[in-house]
Amino acid sequence: MIKKSCKIFPVVAFLVMGGLTSLSAQRIIYSDDFGGSREASLNGCGPATRPGTEEWAARLMNPISIRDPRADGSISGGASGLVSGVLPFSLESGKVYTFTVNATIINPLNDGSTPATHWAGIAFRSTSSVDGTLAGDADFASLIIRRNGGAQLTTRGGSGPINMGAGTFEEAASWGIEIDTTQIPWTADFLIDGDPVESVRELNPSLVAGTAYISIGQFASASVRFHELSLKVTP
Secondary structure: OOOOOOOOOOOOOOOOOOOOOOHHHOEEEEEEOOOOOOOOEOOOOOOOEOOOOOOOEEOOOOOOOOOOOEOOOEEOOOOOOEEEEEEEEEEOOOOEEEEEEEEEEOOOOOOOOOHHHOEEEEEEEOOOOOOOOOOOOOEEEEEEEEOOOOEEEEEOOOOOOEEEOOOOOOOOOEEEEEEEOOOOOOEEEEEEOOEEEEEEEEOOOOOOOEEEEEEEEEEOOOOEEEEEEEEEEEO
């Protein structure tokens, strides 16, 4: 059987999950269905919908590691440390950016090790690094789902991380973050399964418009499969 490569030709944009803003006013910046091969790296793949010729930057070892993000949206668990993929976009004042992903954590429950150290998640980032942490100072906002079914929400420069109960989100399939730059300071909203779980968290007042990144990632032993991704902007 011929395997589908990671090189996806542009297609008509599709809508993925409802955000907090009006869909009729939204413009799609990125969409991706991760239709490539599990044997191919996500690094260098072009999303299905993109502004220009942007490609995924993702961790890629030589030879390719079992934990390197793959073109089918999968990331396998293994040794400690973060692996991720990022896409750039132009972050502007006066707009609302909605980042949503359909994902499945393949092994969400605790395996006897510390559950808080095994997770997968998404983030708005200020760096193109494919290592690091999805809950650190490099992120404007991050949403991570832990292997025990808990979740953590973090905003840069905002109040401390919010930890949500273990066992609550092990079957969550839809994750979302919305950043509102129409006001000062900027704010972030978080969604799980399409429902707001935390609203209007202030971001660092020193954040300014410019190049930013959306990121998908995994830490330690959690394995995850990202199915569909969308980044939209309003207006």
